[in-house]
Amino acid sequence: MNMQFKSDKKREDRGGGAQMFELSCSKCGTKFFHYQKDGPGPLLRLYLDRIHAPKKYVGLQARPLKDIMVLDCKKCGRLIGMPAMYKPEKRKSYRLFEGALSKKRIRLDAEF
Numbered sequence: 001m002n003m004q005f006k007s008d009k010k011r012e013d014r015g016g017g018a019q020m021f022e023l024s025c026s027k028c029g030t031k032f033f034h035y036q037k038d039g040p041g042p043l044l045r046l047y048l049d050r051i052h053a054p055k056k057y058v059g060l061q062a063r064p065l066k067d068i069m070v071l072d073c074k075k076c077g078r079l080i081g082m083p084a085m086y087k088p089e090k091r092k093s094y095r096l097f098e099g100a101l102s103k104k105r106i107r108l109d110a111e112f
């Protein structure tokens with residue numbers, strides 16, 4: 001597992017800070033991702049290149065947008081997010097439905 005924050009121009013553009021969060025379904029608590037959030041502000045979208053775990057979601061950004069699945073909770077059925085291109089950065093993301101995910105700050109080396 002990669003225990004380092006990803007660091008690049010996109011992170012620098014957001015002030016250089018980064019935090020790791022565990023994201024889970026706000027309705028039933030099912031765990032979704034370990035996600036690196038760069039910079040301050042609310043979580044409106046997930047950039048696919050910032051998902052650190054689980055493995056099956058790491059590297060999703062390499063797929064064509066049309067092949068990226070809608071994000072829903074397999075346990076309770078809640079719709080979490082829709083794949084979308086974030087045009088200002090030409091970066092693939094999940095646009096989140098408001099309040100769909102709960103976030104908890106975790107250590108960089110936390111087990112998924």
Ligand SMILES: [Zn+2]
Binds near residue numbers: 025030078
């Ligand atoms: Zn759920």
